[in-house]
Amino acid sequence: xxxxxxxxxxxxxxxxxxxxxxxxxxxxxxxxxxxxxxxxxxxxxxxxxxxxxxxxxxxxxxxxxxxxxxxxxxxxxxxxxxxxxxxxxxxxxxxxxxxxxxxxxxxxxxxxxxxxxxxxxxxxxxxxxxxxxxxxxxxxxxxxxxxxxxxxxxxxxxxxxxxxxxxxxxxxxxxxxxxxxxxxxxxxxxxxxxxxxxxxxxxxxxxxxxxxxxxxxxxxxxxxxxxxxxxxxxxxxxxxxxxxxxxxxxxxxxxxxxxxxxxxxxxxxxxxxxxxxxxxxxxxxxxxxxxxxxxxxxxxxxxxxxxxxxxxxxxxxxxxxxxxxxxxxxxxxxxxxxxxxxxxxxxxxxxxxxxxxxxxxxxxxxxxxxxxxxxxxxxxxxxxxxxxxxxxxxxxxxxxxxxxxxxxxxxxxxxxxxxxxxxxxxxxxxxxxxxxxxxxxxxxxxxxxxxxxxxxxxxxxxxx
Numbered sequence: 001x002x003x004x005x006x007x008x009x010x011x012x013x014x015x016x017x018x019x020x021x022x023x024x025x026x027x028x029x030x031x032x033x034x035x036x037x038x039x040x041x042x043x044x045x046x047x048x049x050x051x052x053x054x055x056x057x058x059x060x061x062x063x064x065x066x067x068x069x070x071x072x073x074x075x076x077x078x079x080x081x082x083x084x085x086x087x088x089x090x091x092x093x094x095x096x097x098x099x100x101x102x103x104x105x106x107x108x109x110x111x112x113x114x115x116x117x118x119x120x121x122x123x124x125x126x127x128x129x130x131x132x133x134x135x136x137x138x139x140x141x142x143x144x145x146x147x148x149x150x151x152x153x154x155x156x157x158x159x160x161x162x163x164x165x166x167x168x169x170x171x172x173x174x175x176x177x178x179x180x181x182x183x184x185x186x187x188x189x190x191x192x193x194x195x196x197x198x199x200x201x202x203x204x205x206x207x208x209x210x211x212x213x214x215x216x217x218x219x220x221x222x223x224x225x226x227x228x229x230x231x232x233x234x235x236x237x238x239x240x241x242x243x244x245x246x247x248x249x250x251x252x253x254x255x256x257x258x259x260x261x262x263x264x265x266x267x268x269x270x271x272x273x274x275x276x277x278x279x280x281x282x283x284x285x286x287x288x289x290x291x292x293x294x295x296x297x298x299x300x301x302x303x304x305x306x307x308x309x310x311x312x313x314x315x316x317x318x319x320x321x322x323x324x325x326x327x328x329x330x331x332x333x334x335x336x337x338x339x340x341x342x343x344x345x346x347x348x349x350x351x352x353x354x355x356x357x358x359x360x361x362x363x364x365x366x367x368x369x370x371x372x373x374x375x376x377x378x379x380x381x382x383x384x385x386x387x388x389x390x391x392x393x394x395x396x397x398x399x400x401x402x403x404x405x406x407x408x409x410x411x412x413x414x415x416x417x418x419x420x421x422x423x424x425x426x427x428x429x430x431x432x433x434x435x436x437x438x439x440x441x442x443x444x445x446x447x448x449x450x451x452x453x454x455x456x457x458x459x460x461x462x463x464x
Contacts, residue, residue, distance in 0.1 A: 003058060003346050005222070006297060008230060008252040009155050013348050019221055019250060023063070024055045027212045027249070029225035029233065030066040030112070033093035034074040037100045038273050039291060039302070040258035040265035044226050046288060047255045047296040047349075049106040050391060051224075054345050057337070057390050065215045066109040068094055071116050072204050076190060086191060100275035104288045105392045105399050111215050115207035119193045122202055122210045125244050126182055126195075134243035138173025140185025140198035146178050149239045155252060156231035180236050182206040205236035212237075213246055223249035227256055228264065255296045265302065273302060282307060285400050289314045289393055295352055313359070317388070318395050318460065320362045320369075324381045325396075326458075328374050333385035333394070341387050351391065358387050417448065421457045 003016040018024055028048050031037065045066065055062050069075075070090040079086040094114075101108075126142050129135035134148045146152045146160065153160055163178050171181050181203040186192035192199040212220065225234065234252065241248040257264045265273065278287055290310035294300050324331060337345075338361070344353035365380030388394040395401070420439060427435040440450050443459070451458045 001058065001342075001346065003055070004348055005251055005253055006348050008254050011157075014251065016221075016251065018060070019219060022059070022061060024060045024222065025063045025216045025220035026052065026065065026222045026224060027208070027216055027220060028064070028066045028109075028223075029208060029229055030068055030109075031094065031097040032069040032072060032074065033090045033097065034072070034078045036093055036096040037275050038258075038265055039275055039278055039287070040226075041097070042100045042104060042106075042275050043258050043291045043300070044224075044255050045101050045106050046104055046291050046392075048224050048253075049101075050292055050296075050351065051222075051253070051349055052107065053390050053392060054349060062110070063216065064107075064109045065111045065113070065212070067208060067211055068097075068112060068114045069204065069207060070094065070114045071191065071201055096276065103275070103279055103284045104291070105284070105397075107392075113211045113215065115202055115211075116191075118207065118211050118214065119202065121214050122183070122206050123195050125206065125210045125213070125240065126197075128244050129182075129240065132243060132245075134239075135182060136175065137197040138175075140200055141171060141173060141181055142183035142195075142197055142200075143171075143174055143179040144182055144236065144239055144243070145175065146180070146239065147176060149243050151242065152239050153231075153235060155235050155238060158231065180205065180232065182240065205233055206240060208233070209237045209240040209244070209246075209248075212248070213241065213244070218245070219247035220249060222251045222253055224253045224255070227254045230254060253296075256299045258291070258300045258302055260302045262301070282311070285393060285395065286311045286314050292391060292393070293351060293355055296349060314393070315460070317358065317362055317384070317393075320365050321381060321384065321395055322458070322460070323369055324365065324377050327369065328378050328381075330396075331378050331381045331385065333389055334379075334382040335386070337386045337390060338383055341390075345390065354387065354391070358384065358391075361387070417443070417459050421450070421459065425457070 004013050005016050006012070007014045026048065028044070030045070031041065048064075048066075052062050052064050071086065075086050075090055078084075078089050082089065126135060129144065130137065130142070133145075135142055135144050137143075153163065160178065170185060170187060182205065183195065183197065183200050184203055186199040186201070190201060192201055212223070223234065223237075238248060259265060260273075275287075282290075286307070290307050291300065293310065293313075300306075336342075338357055341354050341357040344350040344357065347353070361380050361384050365377050365384065368374075368376035368380060385394050385396065389397065420443065424436045424439040427433070427439065443450055449460050451460070
């Protein structure tokens with residue numbers, strides 16, 4: 001059993017060998033909280049949630065760090081635009097990100113540090129970089145000297161001579177226009193912290209190098225994020241961390257974008273689809289299926305049609321689960337997933353191939369139900385629950401059933417809907433089809449799908 005991952009730095013799929021046997025350390029670049037998250041932001045968290053779950057299934061102890069960037073140029077621009085405190089905007093949107101991760105079933109990180117809580121660690125790293133000749137102070141700013149680090153741009157495979165890095169506002173005193181700011185001198189009205197080089201605030205890149213060092217040490221297994229972060233963010237993180245003396249990440253894993261009309265989904269383009277709005281129209285578990293089904297390195301082109309297809313595909317899975325439970329009672333997940341599923345997940349987290357095994361299992365289970373072979377149907381459901389659990393998509397899991405909130409909402413709704421369905425059946429028995437149809441239509445308008453089966457009517461939730 002060997003997990004293989006595509007390593008951006010090596011530009012190939014590599015066998016995963018942990019630095020510490022039996023343990024995996026992951027640092028994921030998380031939210032920059034200038035605005036509420038769209039589904040492109042949450043896709044990254046979801047992809048790495050699946051990675052984390054697979055490592056845990058394979059028996060690894062996982063330490064998962066996902067940071068929050070709660071101070072940067074964009075947040076301060078929003079503060080000026082909205083005439084609100086920068087920290088109020090940051091905290092409001094941090095909560096929106098947390099909601100987005102939670103509602104789509106992502107496990108909470110082991111640690112979730114904020115940039116503003118780690119200024120002492122940043123100061124210590126800058127001091128070390130200046131002492132080693134990799135950084136310098138000028139006009140209250142602290143810059144990284146990119147020419148001092150021979151490995152600069154190896155991750156993004158660029159040439160320094162071709163690099164154009166425009167100066168930011170107030171970034172004065174650079175020795176080379178391509179040097180990047182680790183610390184920005186204080187400006188009137190902006191938040192600032194005291195340092196040996198004057199008051200100021202963090203640059204974007206320094207926070208992650210400092211926080212990865214604090215929580216994961218001088219070296220760790222996997223650094224993750226979206227492909228848009230390869231340059232400049234991850235490139236600059238490497239320069240800072242290795243210039244400071246850390247080995248830093250052994251593997252670099254990047255997820256692709258969610259696009260609309262071929263363009264990256266982003267706040268600035270105005271084409272974002274907010275998670276808070278999406279979950280009003282689509283069940284969160286369906287949204288997770290939609291975002292998690294493609295390979296993490298494949299671009300998702302957003303469309304309503306694709307979401308409807310995902311809803312239909314997941315409905316087939318859910319329908320089988322529901323029918324087996326109705327006929328045979330509760331079924332616990334199997335201890336092992338099928339070998340073909342494990343092979344797919346070991347191969348660079350190939351979820352599309354893993355889902356092919358899921359749907360094959362559903363078809364086999366449905367055939368067993370048709371043949372009244374309950375033993376086989378139960379066996380297939382046990383395998384299915386094991387696979388869906390790895391993907392965070394088990395509809396019987398407490399997160400989706402509501403039991404983790406201390407209330408079985410599904411059971412309450414089920415009792416009420418069955419009472420109404422009994423009234424519909426009574427109307428049909430007395431040939432009052434107008435009333436029966438009216439009851440069905442009213443239930444459908446409430447977001448329920450009613451299916452008449454030989455065992456009686458069955459209900460399920462449709463799209464919101």
